[in-house]
Amino acid sequence: MNYGIVIKTLGKILVLEAVMMIFPSAVSLLYNQHDKVAFAITITVTGLIGILLSRFPAKTNTIKIREGLTIVTFAWILASFFGALPFFLSRSVDSFVDAFFESVSGLTTTGATVIDNVEVLPQGILFWRSFTHWFGGMGILVLMVSILPALGVGGFQVFKAESTGPITDKIVPRIKDTAKILYTIYLSITVLGTVLLIIGGMSLFDALVYTFGSVGTGGFSTKNLSVGAYNSVYIDIVISLLMLVSGVNFSLYYLLRKKKWREVLGDSELRFYLGVVGTSVLLIAMNIFRNVYGSIWEALRYSLFQVSSIITTTGYATANFDEWPTFSKVILFLLMFIGGCAGSTAGGMKSVRVLVLLKMIKREIMKIFHPRAVISVKLGQRALSKDTLDGISSFFALHMFLFVLGTLLISLDGFDLITSSSAAAATLGNIGPGFAAVGPIHTFSKFSHFSKILMSILMLLGRLELFTVIALFSSKFWREDI
Template sequence: MNYGMVLKSLGILLICEAAVMIPSLLVAVICGGNDAKAFAITITITFVVGLVAAMVKPKRKNIYARDGFAIVAIGWLLISFFGSLPFVLSEAIPSIVDAFFETSSGLTTTGSSILNDVESLSEGIIFWRSFTHWIGGMGVLVMTLAILPSAKPGMFQIMKAESPGPNPGKLVPKLGQTAKILYGIYIIITIIEVILLKIAGMSLYDSLIHTFGSVGTGGFSNKGLSVGSYNNIYIEVIITFFTLACGVNFSLYYQALKGNIKEIFKDEELRLYLGVVFAAIILITINIHGSTFRGIGESLRYSSFQVVTIITTTGYATTDFNLWPTFSKMILVSLMFVGGCAGSTAGGIKNVRIVLLFKVIKRELLKIIHPKAVYTVKVGGKAVEEESLMSIASFFFIYLIIFITNIFIVSLDGFDIVTTTSAVAATLGNVGPGLGMVGPMGNFSEFSSLSKIVMSLGMIIGRLEIYPILLLGVPSFWKK
C-alpha cells in the first residue's frame, strides 16, 4: 500500500469538494439565507484539511489496484462526512448521524431522506442537497480526474474502483481526456434539461434542482410531494426522458458522437434495459387501469414515470405507488434490484450482470445436454473471460449476504417486514423510496441511529459496488 500517495490523493479530493461547495455558498448569499456562514466554515475546514494532506510528498507516485480501492472507499466516506457539515452547522439537520445519512444519500444518488419538511429549508441548503446528486452521479473521483491538469497512468485504478459496472474502460488512450469527455457529455445533457424544464414552467432554481436529481438519477426534490406537486405532464415527460437516458451507458453517447449509431442498438445490455422498461410499463398500466386510475392514458402516464424513475434508481414520484395493487408494487421492487446500465449514473445490480448471468445459466444447461461441448459466453460478439464470470457470480452472492445482514440489523427497530425489507433494498440499490413507512410520501426519520448508519454505509457500498468498502476490513489489504 502506497500510503503517501493515498493520503495525497485524498487531500486533492477534499480540495475539490471544497471547490464544488462554492456554488451553494453563492446561492446562500444571493438568497440571503442564514446558511452562508455554515458553507463558509465548511469550505474553509475542508480546504485546509485537504491542503495539509495534499502537501504530503510520497516516495513513490505509482497508484496500484489496492491504492485505487483505498482512495475510493476512504474518499467516499470522507466526502460524505465533510459534505454533511453544512447541514449540521446551519442546524438544518442538527444530528450528525441524520446529516451523514442525508449527504450519503445525495452523493450516492440514492434520494432517501430523513427530512419531514424539505420546503422549510433555506435555498442554499436545498441547492447543496441536490447538487450532491450531480457531482456523485458521474463519480466524485472521476470529476477530480477531469479537473486535474494531467492524470498519471496509475489513476486508472481509481476510475476502475469507482465506476459502476464490471469492466469500465477508457474511451480514449489518455485517462484525463476520458474523464473530460464523460463530464462534457454529462454537462451538455444537464444544460439541455434545465432549459427544457424552464420552458415547461419551472423556475430556474427548480429546474436546476430537478435536473441535478434527473441526470444524477438521485431524486431529491425541493417539494414535499416531489414532481407530483407540479401536476404538469410536460415536466413529467421531460424528466422521464432524461432519467431514462442517464440510465444508459455514457460510452454509447460517445459512440453516437463518433457516428457509430448502429453499434449502439447492437448493445445487448441496452436492449435488455429498454425491454425491461417497456415490459414493466405495459404490465403496470394494465394492472392499475380501472382499479387505481380510470383512463388508459392516465394509467400509462403514471406507470411510465414511476417505472423509469425506479429502474434508474432515481426515485422521483408523481403519485403514491404505495397504494397500487400488489402486483405493480412487486414489479417496482424487482426493478430496484435490476437498476440501470453499467457506466451510467444509475444504481442497482446493473443490466449487464443480468445479461451475463442468464448466459451462464444457458451455458450450464447446454453442458448438461452436451457434456463434451465447449461453450463460450459472449457479449457484443466478444468472449467474456471466466475470471469475469466468477467475479459476477461472487458479486451476486455478496450482494445477497449484505442485503440479508442489513435486514436483520434494521429489523431490530421493530417495523413491519415490508418497510424493513424495502428500506434496505432502496438504500443498498441507491433507489430512494421504498414501500410502507418509507414509501414516496414517507421518509426514513423514524429509524434508529444504528439503522441509519447501516443504511448509510449500505448506500455507499451499493454505489461503489461492494468491493472497495469491504476491502477496508481485510487486514492483508493494508500491508505494504
C-alpha cells in the same frame, strides 16, 4: 502502500468539494438566508484541511490497485463527512448522524432523506442537497468507466470487454482525458435538461435542482410530494427521459459523437435495459389501468415515470406507488435490484450483470440437454472469461447477502418485513424510497441512529460496487504489493 499519494489525492478531492460548496453558498447569499454562515464555516474548514493534505509528500505519483481502491473508498467517506457539515451547522437536521445520512445519500445519488418537511429548508441547503447528486455523479462516472474496469472489481471486466468508449487500461495518466470527455457529455445533458424544464414552467432554481437529481440519478426534491407536486404531463415526460438517458452507459454517447450508430444499437446491455423498461411499463400500465387510473394514457404516464425512476435508481415519484396493486409493486421491487447500465450514474446491480446472470442460467439449462457441449457465455460477439463470470456471480451473492443482512438488522427497530426489506434494498441499491413506512410519501427519519448508520454504510457499499470497500478489510490487501 504509498500512503503519501493516497493522502495527497484525498486532499485534492476535499479542495474540490470546498470549491463546489461555493455554488450553494452563493445561492444562500443571494436569498440572504441563515445557512450562509454554515457554508462559510464548512468551505473554510474543508478547504484548509484539503490544502494541508494535498501538500503531503509522496514517494511517487504512481497509483496502483491498492492505492486506487483506498482512495475511492475514503474519498466518498471523507466527502460525505464534510458534506454533512452544512446540514448540521444550519440546523436543518436534528443530529450529526442525520446530517451524515443526508450527505451520504446525496453523494451516493441515493436520494433517501431524513427530513420530513423539505419545503421549510433554506434555498442554499436545498441546492446543496441536489448538487451533491450532480457532484457525486461526476465522480461515479470516472469510477465506473475508468477505475473499476481497469481494476476488474466485481466482474467489471465485462464492461471493459464490450464497450469501445473512452476506457483506459491504467488509472493514470489518461484518466484526465476520460474525465474531460465524460464531463462534457454530462454537462451537456444537464444544460439541456435545465432548459427543457424551464420551458415547462419551472423556475431556474427548481429546474437546476431537478436536473441535478435526474442526471445524477439521485432524487432529492424541493417539494414534499416530489415531482408529483407539479402535476404536469410535460414535466413528467422530460424528467422520465432525463432519468432514462442518465441510466445509459455514457461511453455510448461518446460513440454517438463519433457517429458509430451500429455499435450503439448493437450494445447488448442497452437493448436489455430498454427491453426491461418497455416490458415493465406495459405490464404495470395494464395492471393499474382501471385498478387505479381510469385512462390508459394516464396509466402509461405514471407507469413510465415510476419505472424510469426505479430502474435508474433515481427515486422521484409522481404518485404514491405504495398504493398500487401488489403485482406492480413486485415489478418495481425487482427493478430496484436490476438498476441502470454500467458506466452510468445509476445504482443497483447493473443491467449488464443481470443480463450475464440470465445467460449463465440459460447455459446451465442447456448443459442438462447437452452435457458434453462446451457452451460459452457471450456478450455481443465476445465470449466472457471464467474470471469475469466468477466475479459477477460473487458480486450477486454478496449483494444478496448484504440485502438479507441489512433487512435483518434494520428489523431490530421493530419495523415490518416490507419496510425493513425495501429500506435495505433502497439504500444498498441507491434508489431512495421503498415501500410501506419508507414509501414515496415517507422519509427515513423514524429509524434509530444505529439503522441510519447501517443504511449509510449500505449506500456507500452499493455505490462503490461492494468489493471496492470489502477488499480493504482483507489482511492480504494490506500485506501484498498489488
